[in-house]
Amino acid sequence: MLITDELIAHAAASAPRAETDRRLPPDTAKALIAAGFARHFVPARHGGDQGTFTELTQAVAALGAADPATAWCASLMASLARMAAQLPEAGARALWETGPDTVVVGSLSPFGKAAPDGDGWRVGGRWPYISAVDHADWALLCATVEGGEPRVFAVPRAALTITDTWNSIGMRGTGSHTAAVHDLHSPAGFSFPRAALLTGGGPEDGAPCHTVPLEAVNGLSFAAPLLGAAEGALDQWTRYATTKARAATLRPGAPGPGIAALGQALARSAGETDAARLLLERCAAVADREGADITPAHTTRTLRDTALAVDILTGAVNRLLREGGTAGQSEDQPLQRHWRDINTSATHIALRFDAAADAYARPRLGITATA
Template identity: 60%
Template sequence: MLDNLPPHPEPSRDTGVAMSAVRAAEVAGRLAAETESLRRLHPEAMRAVLDAGFARHFVPVEHGGRAGNFEELTRAVVTLGESCTATAWCASLAANLARMAAYLPAQGRKDVWDEGPDTLVVGSLSPFGTAQRAPGGYRLTGRWPYISGVDFADWALLCGTLTGDGAPVPLVFAVPRAEFEVVESWDSVGMSGTGSNTVAVDRLLVPAERTFLRADLLSGRPTDSEAPCHTVPLEAANGLSFAAPLLGAARGTQRAWTEHVAAKTAALAGRTGAPGPSRASYADTLARSVAEIDSAQLLLERCAAVADRGAAVTRLERTRNLRDCAYAVELLVSAVDRFFRTAGTSGQLTDRPIQRFWRDVNSGSTHIALQFEAAAGAYAEQRL
């Protein structure tokens, strides 16, 4: 919640999230080590994310947002990820969870953005809850793990399965911070700074106007908005939320490795018989790894361009985006692993950023939205 953040110095000015992300990246980079040790974003880093406009990026215009595009958001997240993967991850999800909140009925949207478009929405689409009908709405019970950025949340979108008469139906429920419990459960080897703790509610009454069908989000059927960012099927956009921070992290690894190797080779210059890889070995590492990172970037740029077409996206394009996001991340893991291996012992010290990026990329790559086998199956169904 905003109470946990430093005071806002002045009213924010919308200069575009990609441009503002440069300033946010400076703050996030300076605080990256502290963010990791806190196991959640440093409050100043989260303040920078909100000031940069990530939370408002996809908010409907009628609620003060920008109804922005995926191409600009992807560039902004990559910029942030070059400095701190965890901050980029939370920023990406802040934008994309707000996009999902646009599927709420009119009153629900008004409730969420009553205090402005920089409201921080977190959540999970995994149906870890159950719901029953009740007068005026639904009774929701459940525990949702891995809710990134939840320590600063104003609202949470939580998925639960409606049981009772008929077939079970997954619904998404908007719950204000005062009505859910945060259980500290996050202690991971990578992405430590995301603060992905657990949210719990027990028989919470959620008004009907604060719910929507998960199926509408999956297929791109919002209540009112016709903006492309709100009408795009989830399959076409979801992978970008998680792949873009890892692209930024790979770029950050590239920069850190290059600086490290340049300093290392300069220190060893003129020392006959000094141990260490040859210049040709370093050149091979750099060329192969950057080629993989560049290839991943091209794939993700195409994914963003497709997602920005909204409802016009075809079923084949949706599954191709799933495939491309998963494959791009495989390329990024390969590149970062190579940088890590060739950095040598001195490059793997805990006060060096290379090891942090390496842990973050390998950890982030395990997200369910980035698994290639499932993506390959969905894509192949359209081709075979």
């Protein structure tokens, strides 16, 4: 199902409450689960849909037009479940033993430490910025093994200590608070090397969605909500500008932007938003088509395109706010909220254009990794 008019209306109506509470309301989280975001990438053998990146991107963007924070959480619910498919069978069975709608959240930043402990590992650490953590059933948390590589551990909700630390000016409704684990024994079968996500492969009977390397789709999961944010801002601004244009026609020379300025802002921002959508849809289509066969060239182009799309979208929304006048910056207007959300999210490390440009350009310019 993923997206319906009812879900879009619910997200728009609940956005002010999410802003105030700095987390998704429980009924909004339940609506996302009922729509199928949590199960979208879950393997079929665990009851999931093992769906496509194209379908998810379109659904997340549609939801983001109503509320970017809700769309961000929906996108990450799906993406973290896709990562959980890397778990050995024992861990996967435990995680999805009650069904495919388990909410998985997490962080791949190696903020934790792990050490061998009998038949498993001893894990501890503190992980900030975990979106929708209040609604989690499980968390995937990355910890560095003493003298070894980072591993990703599946941790049940009962083992998490959640601290209210999310005070950002944008994406407030994501509830990206801090989770901590203290001296936890993680059994064998409940973790995997983080490198497995980077190389892809997934479970033996995995669908194409499980075999795509993380770098080839990671930026897409963060960019899709921002596409929705820009499209929602454009819709809000167009309604405002229609009123302004009528006033300018009736009262030539009155204060405020004229028809020409409004028209240029609309045409350029709408065109840029459409261009960003085309870039992101191509990224999703390539991931769906290629699966495990996706090439490094495809991957670096996707890194480039997702970061570039977010740059374009941010510029388009900034222009709309600049031309929106004082009314568009009112606290009760979605335009300013979408503007805050997209500018906050654009700083995410996965969306940095400088790093993406470097990864794209080096092999094409014959520059070695050590140069």
